[in-house]
Amino acid sequence: MESKSHALIAGVFAIGLAIMAGLLALWLGKDEIQRTPYTIATPLKVSGLNIQAAVRYKGIKVGKVTDIDFDTKVPGQLILNLDIVSDTPITQSTYATLGYQGVTGIAYIELDDDGSKPAAIVKDARLGALIPLRPGLLQEVEKHGLAILGQTEELSKRLNTLLDPNNQQSLMNAVNQIGRTAAAWEALPAKLDPALNALPQTLQQARDSALAFKQFSDNAKATSSNLNNLINNLQGENGSINRLSKNVEELSTSLQYETLPAMHGLIQDARGTLRSIHRTSDNFNERPQSLLFGAKPATPGPGEAGFNPSGTNKQ
Template identity: 30%
Template sequence: METKVNYAVVGAFVLLLATVLVAAALWLAAGGAIQKKYDIYLAIEEESVAGLNLNAPVKYNGVDVGKVRQIQLDPGNPERVNLLFAIERGTPIKEDTVAVLKTQGLTGIAYVELSGGADHAPLLQATADNEYPVIRTKPSLSTRLENVLTSVLAKLDASSSHLNDILSAENQAAFKNSLADIASVAHTLAARKESIDAGLVDAARLFAHASQASVKLEPALDRIGRAADAVEKMGNEVTRTSASAGKTINSVGSDVGRFTAETMPELERLLRELSVLSTSLRRLSEQIERDPSGLLFGHRPLPNGPGESSAGVSQP
């Protein structure tokens, strides 16, 4: 006995099941029961965004928080690229948040890395000039390396140019001449080595004798200094004596006054001579202290001035 199958019921069941599956797929694709909401942010890059594609991940300290929604050249400045990010609502995008382009390993697939966001910084808001909040950007690692390499190559080029200038034919010839002059001086010194050694020995001996002479002259200098002090003391005593004598003479009378008139000029002349003698002795002592060797070898004569002959007479 055959079982009767209702094909209409079977077909209806299949259509209903297919409809449920499609609806479930659409529901899951839309986020399921908890659908995520996104906020749009703008970032302006001033470097190449090669390798960055639509729906590329946007990460915040390594955590996926969104995707790249749009990549477009800036109509006002083709050297800049406008990037729109769809970032999950609630992500703490703050005014000090910075976007940087990075690549994943060896694949070269680019993505956007967000960093920064201090606790005290306010949340990033849109301004009157822009429809979306603008996230600041900074150069990527590849761009910084390229800038550094460019600077290094420029400095190497400049250094190479300077080195070429230093090693020019003229400088090489001058350097060779300098080496030849140095070699000539070295040969001359080597040839006169014995005379130079003898001169050094004589100079050392002369210095030793001068040192000994200066040691021997110290007692004489002390005696000269004491003699000068004694002469000065004697002059002071004579001055005081003459003053007291003047007072006595003034009290005696006219006869003694005449004697004073005749004697005082002699005393004054004597005092002046004693003062000159004291000054000369002090100058001699100071000169010997400055140049002890002058006492043994004499003082060097002063060179003739301009226009003076050896006899000290001006030439016409």
């Protein structure tokens, strides 16, 4: 009977200990941090992402993935449910990408924000607050890798075409042409040697020509200077041109005020003399005897002796 009582006490103690351990575990595991549910709807692959995967905002852990499921309304689309700390600054410009931890391949959700739309997210009627998922590094590498593979395939086809036997013959001909061109280039210096040897003499002649031209230029400059001095002397205030102009002006004044009036008086005297000669000639023609008896006396005028008022005067 005593052994049964000990077993009962031990069983009650074990049950009480288990209950206390469960209550302690519930107390320790109680999470008092407020979280907000968000949703990601995407047709992209989410390889390596599991439930309870971390959600990071700019590298800081702010939540976890609570569910991954297919969208029953949109074929080919995945629905990711997230629980994120409520004070995380999620806006309309916040987007998600897949990140991978080291070499393990375990994926997590990386949130970032480009700041283009700082307003709060507007909840969708069916899916709630939606965060878009953009292609991550591996998706971009995969996409560009496919493009690179396509380009590599195209390059391989072109190389095969280039290495066709017909093209090989063309390439060999081109190589031979290049060889002949190189040989011609090698012979070119020997042909250029005479010209290069004559180059110093040509340069010296050019230098002498330049010196002669400089001397000619200096002489022309001196000649121009002398010509300018001559022109200045001729055109100066006491220059030959001004003196000649003054002499011509003085000669013109002398002709105008002295010589011409003297010549005019001389002409007048000559004219009077000619009139006198003309009258004498007329008298001689009328009375040749006047050469012996003298000129006919003038007719007496009024008051003079021999005046006849009737017009007949005594001779």
